[in-house]
Amino acid sequence: MEAYVEGELKELRDVFNSGKTKESSWRRSQLQGILTLFKERENDILKALNQDLGKHHVEAYRDEIGTVVKSAKYALGNLKKWMSSKKAKLTLNSFPGSAKLVPEPLGVVLIISSWNFPFGLSFEPIIGAIAAGNAVILKPSELAPTCSSVLANTINDYLDTSAIKVVEGGSNVGEILLRHKFDKIFFTGGPRVGEIIMTAAAKFLTPVTLELGGKCPAVVDYISSSWDKKIAMKRIIWGKFGACGGQACIAIDYILTSKKFTPILVEMLQKYIKKSFGDNPMESHSITRIINKKHFSRLKGLLDEPGVKSSIVYGGKSNEECLFIEPTILVDPPLDSAIMTEEIFGPLLPIITLERIEDSVEFIRARPKPLAVYGFTNNESLQKKMISETSSGSITFNDAIIQYVADTLPFGGVGGSGYGRYHGKYSFENFSHEKAVTKRGYLIDFGFRYPPWNNKKLQL
Ligand code: NAD
Numbered sequence: 319m320e321a322y323v324e325g326e327l328k329e330l331r332d333v334f335n336s337g338k339t340k341e342s343s344w345r346r347s348q349l350q351g352i353l354t355l356f357k358e359r360e361n362d363i364l365k366a367l368n369q370d371l372g373k374h375h376v377e378a379y380r381d382e383i384g385t386v387v388k389s390a391k392y393a394l395g396n397l398k399k400w401m402s403s404k405k406a407k408l409t410l411n412s413f414p415g416s417a418k419l420v421p422e423p424l425g426v427v428l429i430i431s432s433w434n435f436p437f438g439l440s441f442e443p444i445i446g447a448i449a450a451g452n453a454v455i456l457k458p459s460e461l462a463p464t465c466s467s468v469l470a471n472t473i474n475d476y477l478d479t480s481a482i483k484v485v486e487g488g489s490n491v492g493e494i495l496l497r498h499k500f501d502k503i504f505f506t507g508g509p510r511v512g513e514i515i516m517t518a519a520a521k522f523l524t525p526v527t528l529e530l531g532g533k534c535p536a537v538v539d540y541i542s543s544s545w546d547k548k549i550a551m552k553r554i555i556w557g558k559f560g561a562c563g564g565q566a567c568i569a570i571d572y573i574l575t576s577k578k579f580t581p582i583l584v585e586m587l588q589k590y591i592k593k594s595f596g597d598n599p600m601e602s603h604s605i606t607r608i609i610n611k612k613h614f615s616r617l618k619g620l621l622d623e624p625g626v627k628s629s630i631v632y633g634g635k636s637n638e639e640c641l642f643i644e645p646t647i648l649v650d651p652p653l654d655s656a657i658m659t660e661e662i663f664g665p666l667l668p669i670i671t672l673e674r675i676e677d678s679v680e681f682i683r684a685r686p687k688p689l690a691v692y693g694f695t696n697n698e699s700l701q702k703k704m705i706s707e708t709s710s711g712s713i714t715f716n717d718a719i720i721q722y723v724a725d726t727l728p729f730g731g732v733g734g735s736g737y738g739r740y741h742g743k744y745s746f747e748n749f750s751h752e753k754a755v756t757k758r759g760y761l762i763d764f765g766f767r768y769p770p771w772n773n774k775k776l777q778l
Contacts, residue, residue, distance in 0.1 A: 319487075319490075319491060319494055320494055322485075323485065323491075323494050323495060323498065324498070326455065326483050326485065327426065327455070327498055329480060329483075330426045330453040330454075330455060330480075330481065330483060331425075331426055331453070333453055333480045333481045334423075334425055334426055334452070334453040334481070338480075338481065339423065339448075339451050339452060339453050339481050340422075340423060340451040341451075342397065342398075342401060344451075344478070344481075345397060345401075345448055345449055345451055346394065346397065347478075348448045348477055348478060348481075348482065349390050349393055349394045349397070349445065349448060349449065350394070351476045351477045351478075352386070352390045352441060352444070352445065352448075352476070352477070353387060353390050353391070353394075354476055355472050355473075355475070355476035355477070356383055356386060356387050356390075358476075359468070359472050359475075359476075360379075360383060362468050362472070363378070363382065363383060363437055363465075363468060363472075364378050364379065364383075365464075366436075366462075366464040366465045366467075366468040367382060367436070367437070367465060369464045370433070370436070370461075370462040370463065370464045370465050370609070371433075371434075371462065371562065371606050371607060371609060372603075372606055372607035372641070373562070373606050374603050374604055374606075377560070377561070377562075377604070377606065381435055381438055381561060381562070382435055382436070382437040382438045383437070385438055385442070385722075385723055386437060386438055386441040386442065386445070388723070388725070389441075389442055389445050389725065389741070389742075389745075390441075390445055392725045392742060393445050393446075393449045393745075393746070396742075396743065396746075397449055400421070400449065400450075400743055400746045401421060403418040403419060403420045403421070403755070404418060404419045405417070405418050406418060406419055406754070408756065411764055411767070412756070412758065413762060414758070414759035414761050414762060415756065415757060415758040415759060416756075416757050417754065417755065417756045417757070418755050419752045419753070419754060419755070420752070420753045420755050421450070421746070421747075421750040421751070421752050421753070422451075422750060422751050422753050423450050423451035423452045423749065423750060423751075424450070424452055424501040424502045424525075424749055424750065424751055425452060425453070425500075425501030425502075426452065426453045426454075426455070426500055426501055427447050427452045427453070427454055427455070427500060427501055427502040427503070427504060427749060428455050428457070428495055428500040428502070428503045428504070429443045429444060429447065429454060429455070429456045429457070429504045429505075430456075430457045430492060430495075430503070430504070430505045430506065430507065430515070431443075431456065431457070431458050431459060431506050431507075432459050432506045432507050433458075433459035433460075433461035433462035433465070433609055434562045434565045434566060434567075434609070435562065435566070436458055436459060436462040436465035436466065436469065437465065437469065439506045439529075440456055440458055440469055442740065442741070442745070443504045443506075443740060443745065443748075443749075444456060444482070445745060446740055446744075446745025446746055446748055446749050447502075447504070447745075447749045448482070449745065449746050449749075450745075450746050450747075450748075450749035450750040451750075452501070452502070452749050453481045453482070454481070454482045454483070455483045455484075455485060455495070455500075456469070456473070456482075456483070456484045456485070457484075457485050457486070457487065457491060457492055457495060458470075458484065458486065459507075460486070460487060460488035460491075461609055461610060462609070466486050467486065469484055470484040470486050489511075492511075493514075496514070496515065496518035496519075497518070499522040499524065500519075500522070500524050501524065501525075502524065502525050502526070502527070502748075502749060503515055503518075503519050503524055503525075503526045503527075504526075504527045504529075504738075504740075504748070504749075505526065505527065505528050505529065506529040507529075507530070508530065508531060508661075509530050509531075509532075509734060512528045512530050512736075515528065516528065526737065526738070527730070527736075527737065527738030527739075527740065527748055528731070528736045528737045528738065529567070529729075529730060529731065529736050529738075529740075530567070530689070530731055530734065530735050530736040531567040531661050531663070531689060531735065532567075532571075532661055532686055532687070532688050532689050532731070532734055532735040533571040533572065533660075533661055533662070533685065533686075533688055534567075534568055534569065534570055534571045534688045534689055534690040534691065534692065534710075535570075535571060535572055535573070535574055535678070535681070535682055535688060535691060535692070536554060536557065536570040536572070536573050536574070536692035536693070536694060536718065537573075537574045537575070537675065537678040537682075537691075537692065537693045537694065537695065537700075537704065538550070538554065538573050538574070538575045538579070538583060538694045538695075539575075539576075539579075539675045539693070539694060539695030539696075539697055539700060540576065540578075540579045540675075541694065541695070541696065542696075546696065546716075547586065550694045550716065551586045551587060551589070551590045552590055552593075552594075553694075553716070553717050553718055554570060554573070554587065554590075554694065554718070555587065555590045555591055555594055555645075556594070556718070556719075557569060557570045557692065557717070557718025557719055558570045558645075558665070558667050558718075559591070559594070559595070559605055559645050559665050559667075560594070561719055562606045563605050563606035563607065563608065563664065563665050564662065564663065564664045564665040564666070564667075565606065565608070565609065565613075565663050565664060566663075566719070567689055568689055568690040568712075568718070568719055568721070568722055569663075569718075569719070570667070570692060570718055571661065571662050571688075572658065572662070572667065572668040572669070572670060573667065573668070573669045573670065574669075574670050574672060574675075574678040574681055574682075575669060575670075575671060575672070575675070576671070576672055576673070576674060576675045577671045577672065577673060580649060580669060580671045583669065584631055584632065584647060584649065584669065587632070587647055587667070588632050588647070591632070591633075591645045591647075595645060599633075599642075599644050599645055600635070600637060600640070600642050600644065605645070605665070607640065607641040607642055608641040608642070608643060608664060609641070610641070611638065611641070613663070613664070614636070614638055614641050614643070617636075617643055617662075617663075617664040617665075617666060618636060618643070619656070620655075620656050620657040620660075620662065620664075620666060621634060621646070621657070621666065623651075623655045623656060623657065625651065625652040625655060626648065626651045626652065626655050626657055629648040629649055629650055629651040629652075629668075630646060630647070630648050631647050631648065631649050632645075632646065632647040633645050633646030633647060633665075634646050643664060643665050643666070644665070645665045645667070646665060646666045646667065647667050647668075647669065648666065648667070648668045648669065649668075649669050649671065650668075650669070650670060650671055651668050653670070658670070675695070675697075675700060676700065676703065678704075679703055679704060679707045679708055682704075682708045682710075683707065683708055683709075686733060686734040686735070687709045687710055687711075687731070687732050687733030687734055687735055688710045688711070688735055689710065689711045689712070689731045689735035689736065690710060690711055690712050690713070690714065690718075690721065691704065691708055691710040691712075691713045691714075692713075692714050692715075692717075692718050693713065693714075693715045693716070694715070694716055695715065695716070696716070701715055709732055709733065710731075710732060710735070711729070711730055711731040711732050711735050711736065711739075712727070712729070722741075724741070724742075725741055725742035725743075726742055727741065727742070728740070728741060728742075728744040729741040729744070730744075
């Protein structure tokens with residue numbers, strides 16, 4: 319494997335140095351290739367997602383085909399603008415002169431992706447890397463093996479494999495890759511591996527982007543109109559269970575609400591869980607399965623902790639054979655239990671009750687900075703307080719997850735939830751260096767800048 323990786327990297331380096339990937343026509347042809355790949359291999363992609371994760375084809379299309387196609391089209395439509403240089407002003411003592419910012423690709427970049435959205439989280443950064451003119455090596459997650467194999471085969475069939483390569487495998491392959499020098503590492507995964515990535519990158523002074531996770535809270539305020547309440551509940555249920563069965567970095571992790579609103583909130587959530595997944599959710603095809611036995615046991619372990627089990631007010635049933643855990647609601651599990659200190663990444667929804675909804679701000683501030691904060695409230699002063707007094711990758715009011723699909727918004731974390739951002743033009747910038755280019759003319763020259771120094775020069 320070591321020799322294979324070395325060979326692949328040498329080819330990528332040679333191709334990058336040849337200037338091929340910098341050509342606008344090459345970038346366009348590869349982005350177009352991604353669109354063709356998704357059009358012609360849609361069925362293979364949907365089947366793989368169903369096989370590895372039990373994702374329903376509607377959800378799979380929405381999250382892993384629709385979003386990638388949208389992003390590739392957006393990059394194609396904006397490429398000319400992103401690639402063009404931008405004028406910059408100089409100080410007066412540089413007259414006559416001009417300056418501009420010229421984006422240049424970084425070189426050979428490594429993308430390591432996660433299993434929960436195996437196509438989306440691989441292609442989204444690939445689009446940025448290609449648009450910016452880089453050569454790319456992708457290591458998908460071994461935990462979604464069918465998807466990993468479809469990624470490798472389709473990329474081979476549709477893209478320029480001299481400049482875009484897939485290396486499949488687990489942590490051992492990741493470790494081999496990390497022994498080499500890259501010009502950028504873009505990582506999506508958990509904080510434990512994030513540390514390994516950053517340490518390996520430091521050896522070569524390689525810049526990194528870390529798309530990590532964490533606990534994303536949803537502050538649910540009492541909403542007066544019944545229409546608002548109905549939509550809010552649907553969006554909360556969808557934001558928790560509707561994308562990969564809660565195995566999403568920006569899924570709602572837990573709810574903060576006021577004590578007096580809790581009984582009605584629990585009742586409404588139950589009603590909308592039933593509406594979405596029926597009376598027996600185990601038979602529903604609209605909820606993605608847990609990825610594997612290890613994660614199933616981890617989630618079961620969260621529920622089995624002392625003091626947690628007794629806080630279950632809805633759901634809690636599971637079936638290891640079909641890797642299914644029922645959408646589960648808990649009220650006030652102990653704050654020091656793992657379910658409230660670790661990222662849940664599954665269909666368990668704790669509700670933490672507070673005396674006043676405003677206390678939610680202090681609750682969030684006392685914990686690591688989330689990737690996303692959600693607020694279900696029309697109270698403008700609470701919204702303002704949440705924006706100004708909490709820190710997170712993003713904050714969304716009265717909905718969840720929609721921030722991920724907007725090409726106009728940067729996506730990324732802050733503090734423990736990640737470092738760096740991408741999507742739309744931010745992806746292009748992520749994989750580019752903006753070089754400062756300055757030119758002078760010889761028409762005028764100010765003598766005071768040159769030695770020898772004397773007091774007369776100082777008086778100027
Ligand atoms: P993970 O960190 O276990 O693995 C991520 C990737 O790193 C995989 O490809 C894996 O093979 C590779 N890897 C593992 N050990 C490695 C090593 N020693 N050296 C090099 N590579 C190694 O994470 P996961 O289980 O795939 O994903 C779950 C985590 O990812 C959650 O914390 C979730 O919040 C986060 N996540 C974040 C985003 C985001 O966009 N911010 C998206 C999805 C998932």
